[in-house]
Amino acid sequence: MSDRTIEIPPTAKLRLDSEALVSNWRVLDDLSGAASAGAAIKANAYGLGAVQVFRRLQSAGCQDFYVANWQEAAEIQAYTDESTNISVLNGVRPEDMPFAVTSSAKPVLNSIEQAKRWLPTGRPCDVMINSGMNRLGINTSDLIDFVWHEMDIDIVMSHLASADEDVSQNANQLDQFKNALRHVSGKRQSLSNSAGIALGQAYHFDCTRPGLSLYGGKQRSEFDGIIRQVVFPEAQILQTRNLKKGDKLGYNAKYVAERSHTIAILAMGYADGYLRGFSNTGAFYIDDTRLSVLGRVSMDLIAIDISDAPQLAESDWVKAQFDLPTASLQSGIAQYELITGMGNRFIRYWT
Amino acid sequence: MSDRTIEIPPTAKLRLDSEALVSNWRVLDDLSGAASAGAAIKANAYGLGAVQVFRRLQSAGCQDFYVANWQEAAEIQAYTDESTNISVLNGVRPEDMPFAVTSSAKPVLNSIEQAKRWLPTGRPCDVMINSGMNRLGINTSDLIDFVWHEMDIDIVMSHLASADEDVSQNANQLDQFKNALRHVSGKRQSLSNSAGIALGQAYHFDCTRPGLSLYGGKQRSEFDGIIRQVVFPEAQILQTRNLKKGDKLGYNAKYVAERSHTIAILAMGYADGYLRGFSNTGAFYIDDTRLSVLGRVSMDLIAIDISDAPQLAESDWVKAQFDLPTASLQSGIAQYELITGMGNRFIRYWT
Structure with missing residues (x-):
């Protein structure tokens, strides 16, 4: 009875500002100093739309992208090119393996179990170190007995729990991360999320992983006046x-x-x-x-x-x-x- | 490079219980006494999935469904049959008219402007009375000068603001609604949402419009032990x-x-x-x-x-x-x- 081809105009809109998004990425890339800024686009790019954010930041020069799981990786990898790196932060489950070994994305290995699972593939990966957040990641004490030199590791990373606060936990995590790097090495190293970028050069390593601030969030006063609403x-x-x-x-x-x-x-x-x-x-x-x-x-x-x-x-x-x-x-x-x-x-x- | 045809199993699931949903509707229909219970399935059936909820409740005997806008009406009307009534609670905007006049759904007219807009179509509608919530709906004083008798009105309704509390506002709204019914009449009358059903027979009229309690919500103690988790x-x-x-x-x-x-x-x-x-x-x-x-x-x-x-x-x-x-x-x-x-x-x- 009804004609579904007739357009029904929307009653609510979300305007998303491309210029502000790209500007924020450039600001965070600049603040990252010699390190290059990637982009966390997990959770559908924090709700904005993963593909749309990905394409804009890729055009701006961003090369490292972080998603939560393989479904999210699958959604964007049709748009990637050879300079694009996609990291899957939640690692690789047994049931992810059939897809993961065909994918251009790489898992962030969060446990020795995941490392053992991925080792036979010979494919690239990242490694997450637990430097004290105690969420995902491998404890330094568990790093020692594994054959990391047999793996093709791109980024060795860790994650800051309290970078939006000036607390001793930040320096403690930095120390723990450096200590862990004596036992595993990759092409690159990474520690900082958006707020971590503001903690200074010691936290930057080779690449940073901003998320919230790309999309207009400001967890620290250093971002006032330079991060724009998106x-x-x-x-x-x-x-x-x-x-x-x-x-x-x-x-x-x-x-x-x-x-x-x-x-x-x-x-x-x-x-x-x-x-x-x-x-x-x-x-x-x-x-x-x-x-x-x-x-x-x-x-x-x-x-x-x-x-x-x-x-x-x-x-x-x-x-x-x-x-x-x-x-x-x-x-x-x-x-x-x-x-x-x-x-x-x-x-x-x-x- | 990747094979999108390989399944990636989910990492989080939302199990939805058909039996509990249908049971809740039957409980609310029973509590509605001589009135028949409809179902609010706006906002994608409160997040559960509008089509899935619609089909289950339709099979159970529910005939009146309430959505927020015409996009939501369009989504489900392919599944309706001749006994199904869909009411669009947010009314009809000028830009909704091209679709609305082809649709089997009917607008809930919330203002005299909307009533004037719909009058020339000669098509069925509902009318919302403002009985004191002061959100959507027509004030009783504005009812008097309109040609309601020239319209094909199904449900004259109002909405309770505080039915989850035992406050005088409930009885005040009931009085206001009854007063308004002297000036506009339709085939049926409706006042109660989920919580209103528990206020007793005086609030039931011809049809009730439960929402939250269909999906397991309990805003009043009357629902303890009889409304199930969905x-x-x-x-x-x-x-x-x-x-x-x-x-x-x-x-x-x-x-x-x-x-x-x-x-x-x-x-x-x-x-x-x-x-x-x-x-x-x-x-x-x-x-x-x-x-x-x-x-x-x-x-x-x-x-x-x-x-x-x-x-x-x-x-x-x-x-x-x-x-x-x-x-x-x-x-x-x-x-x-x-x-x-x-x-x-x-x-x-x-x-």
């Missing part, structure tokens, strides 16, 4: 209405009007990843006018105050305040979660 | 390791071992929707043994204590504690957000 949610007004003094708004009446004013209802909600943490704290904008989120964010709807923008009407579009450090403070949600949680109803478009 | 996340162990007393684990060392013990690292994280709120509070299970989440949940990884299940090893699977009220208490995340946020890396499979 993700810009936009929502459409479904309806405007007038509240009278005392009127309750939304679930559990978390907003009660203290005066008469006008509100707009937006077609976006926590099912899109704009979580309830923004209730009564988030904001949208039209031009430079701030429009406060009122009451509790619903699954598919958000109410905003349009007292200061009375021209707004049904079908108009407004932009979320979504500078990641600001939005994280507003919502109490980590910068990482704010972007990885962006939902499927958004139309993602790159400018 | 969503069961399962994660695979990538690696096990031993911690020594004093060892730090994960980002920002949010867990420090007080004794030597064994942990496992799971291939699941907040990018999958298992949010950081579960850090140091969530749990997984193997059989009846509880395995506490340790430290901060990472984007793609979770650490759990396997002291009490020393047999666990790489490639084994464990199940998240995900009874929604319990998981909500553990994480501080609303039951709704827990399921709508489930990510795309999960393989969803129905049993």
Whole structure:
């Protein structure tokens, strides 16, 4: 009965800024000094779209890409060329082997079990050292008895647990990593994520692995003013209405009007990843006018105050305040979660 | 270079329980008394999969389905039959009209503007009354001057803001709704969401619109023991390791071992929707043994204590504690957000 060929325009959009993404990568590459910056594009490039991010950063000169698993590697490897390296951070399970041995991506070997599994393939790999985060990776004490010289190792790496803080754990991990490098060697060495890049040259080694800051996240003050916002949610007004003094708004009446004013209802909600943490704290904008989120964010709807923008009407579009450090403070949600949680109803478009 | 035809088995699964889903709908239909229960399947059926939920509930006898927008209507209407009613809760925008007039779904008219837009089509519709939530819907005072008798109205409805609480707002909204019904009439009337069903017969009218409780959510004690869990996340162990007393684990060392013990690292994280709120509070299970989440949940990884299940090893699977009220208490995340946020890396499979 219906005609599926008729276009239904979106009600919520995620504008993604190519220039800002590439600029952030260049900034992180520069901050990495003599080391070259790669790019963590796991989790669908933190929710932005792995293929789209990959192609933009590849064009900019990025050669090392990090994904979580082989499904993610498979998604992008059709777009790779001979200068591209893809590392699969979660390593290689027994059931990954049939695909992995056909793939141009390489596993990051996180355990002696994985190393034994990969050794017979003779294929390239990376090795993850546990330098004190105690998540994935091989303990230094377990490195000693393995035949690493028989393997084709590209990057020997470790991962910093607290690079967004100035704590002794960072220097301890650096020491542990250096100690481990006496027992295993590859073509290259790598330690730093986004925040680690800001810790200085001692942490850079041959290549760095920024993630969050590529996408506009700032976990350290060193990134203020140089890392740009990449993700810009936009929502459409479904309806405007007038509240009278005392009127309750939304679930559990978390907003009660203290005066008469006008509100707009937006077609976006926590099912899109704009979580309830923004209730009564988030904001949208039209031009430079701030429009406060009122009451509790619903699954598919958000109410905003349009007292200061009375021209707004049904079908108009407004932009979320979504500078990641600001939005994280507003919502109490980590910068990482704010972007990885962006939902499927958004139309993602790159400018 | 790679062979994309080789299967890569998943690392995280979302088991969805058909029997529990259907049972929950029947319970809610029974609790609705003489009214018939529909089903809110907006937001991809709260993250479970709209088509899959639709087909199961349709087979069980459900006839009224509620989606947020016309994209969601389009996704399921290929599976509808003549007894199926689909209501589009966010109404009909000007740009929806070309598709909407070809669709078997009907808009829920939320404003006089939308009513004027739909009137010339002569097609069926629902009407949303604002009875005090002040989100979408038509104020009673605005009902009076419109030619409702010229429209083919199926359901006249309103929406309860605080049905999960025993507050006077519920009775106030009921009164407001009844008052509005003097000015507009359709074939049927509807007021209650999941929680509203538990408020009793006065709130049932002709049809109810459960959502969260279909999927295992319990916002009121009336649902204890009769609403079943539907969503069961399962994660695979990538690696096990031993911690020594004093060892730090994960980002920002949010867990420090007080004794030597064994942990496992799971291939699941907040990018999958298992949010950081579960850090140091969530749990997984193997059989009846509880395995506490340790430290901060990472984007793609979770650490759990396997002291009490020393047999666990790489490639084994464990199940998240995900009874929604319990998981909500553990994480501080609303039951709704827990399921709508489930990510795309999960393989969803129905049993």
